Amino acid sequence: MTFEGSLLIWILLSSLVPAVWILFLKEGRHRLRTFVNLAGASVKLVLVSLLVHGVLSEQRFEYRVQLLPNLDLVLEADALAVLFVSLSAVLWLITTVYAIGYLESSPHRSRFFAFFSLCVFSTVGLALAGNLFTFLVFYELLTVSTYPLVVHRGTAKSLQAGATYLRYTLTGGMLLLLGVAWLRTLAGPIEFTHGGMLMPLVEQHRGALITIFWLLIAGLGVKAALVPLHGWLPRAMVAPAPVSALLHAVAVVKAGAFGIVRVIYDVYGPETVKTLGIGVPLALLASVTIIYGSVRALFQDDLKKRLAFSTVSQVSYVVLGAAIYGPVATIGGVVHLVHQGLMKITLFFCAGNYAEGLHVHRISELDGAGKRMPLTSAAFTLGAFGMIGVPPMAGFVSKWYIGSGALAAGWYWVVGVLIGSSVLNAAYFLPILRRVWFAPGATGHRDEESRSAPEIHWMLLAPPLITAALALGAGLLAGAPFSPLAWCRLIAAREYGLSQFEP
DSSP states (O other), X not given: OOHHHHHHHHHHHHHHHHHHHHHTSOTTOHHHHHHHHHHHHHHHHHHHHHHHHHHHTTOOEEEEEEEETTXXXXXXXXXXXXXXXXXXXXXXXXXXXXXXXXXXXXXXXXXXXXXXXXXXXXXXXXXSBOBHHHHHHHHHHHHHHHHHHHTTTOOHHHHHHHHHHHHHHHHHHHHHHHHHHHHHHHHSSOBOOTTOSOGGGHHHHHHHHHHHHHHHHHHHHHHHTOTTSOTHHHHGGXXXXXXXXXXXXXXXXXHHHHHHHHIIIIIIOHHHHHHHTOHHHHHHHHHHHHHHHHHHHHTOOBHHHHHHHHHHHHHHHHHHHHHSSSHHHHHHHHHHHHHHHHHHXXXXXXXXXXXXXXOOOXXXXXXXXXXXXXHHHHHHHHHHHHHHTOTTSHHHHHHHHHHHHHXXXXXXXXXXXHHHHHHHHHHHHHHHHHHHHHSOOGGGOOOHHHHTSOSSOHHHHHHHHHHHHHHHHHHHTTTSTTSHHHHHHHHHHHHTTOSOOOO
């Protein structure tokens, strides 16, 4: 086995080994469990750093094993895979620190962290998948590994949410399987290829390719929370805050959006999507989801549910950018995978801190929370501004590129969708900030004994401060050569067959 192939295996093992080890640890082995968690996440980050350097140097990373004739399990790292793997590695380490602090006195911690690590293993596996079959295997493993996290509390409400989650995701998985199997009968084994590989089949199998495309989008759209396939997501908010952060920013929702990007660019290809005329209807579906999620968020008093409907809206920016033909929109959509992850995980960390520190779950109870928890509230404010698209936050950069790409493609109506969504974002985030910073209330007062104490345990406070700073830095330093935006320019250049791309 080559170094390049073994590196991909070790990246996966850095999550799988901790998962298996932790599963068999007794509940009382707190220090060992913490060490294994942090060691696995840290090792993964180091290994992914090596991968980033190699892909930037145009090394080829591939691992292939034949399971059956014409059926290979393939791991491969291209620029798009590395973007998602890097996001997962960074946020896994930060979320692990947060989860250790959040669940310090909770039962069943070994079970939780085992499936937590297995969830990241599945996410990284589907990111590194080199063909549709491998993607499907890890995509379904992700469903199985996240279910125990959704039902972790074991209450009737969480079990009901888990049942809903399984109904949606298993149905989506069956649709995806049907699409993959049908496409295989037409085109043989489907390897992910820059620019896609289906254009030669368009003339003979046009109708079938369009139908298969929508089967794949439906299967992936469940996890990406496209309307009307989003119903599981708000219900899953009964899970602990670290799980909510993982679902929205690192794993499940992002896996669906990432899969849609793969199908558009590396299975069908931008030219094929344009020729088949399926980009416009997909963009319309994404736009409906963007507006619908924002409108539903307006009417939620539960903070995590408002954030959940915000995710329904925000993740569809990725789909919208991918559906628009042209490298500028591609950059905006793909970079939003990172930007939305940083902003949304910050907001869920802060929601968890309000619940732990103030025992507050509803927006109507947040009056004066900024005085009681100023650092948490500052991080929440940065995350909210990013979601609205206030410059120089990362969210503004994503929307700017998607809007610019839409104008370049002649899709002027998309700009109206972006403006309308930003107005709605402001309408459901600014009232929260008004309550937090300017409304007097019981949550805003601290007694003399607590006035000198930290607002919350450092393991709960540091993660949102770090991710908020990263979200701000991704916007302020968007022009830097090491920024997510710069990496997405590389992705766009390779997907459109350009030697380099500077919009």
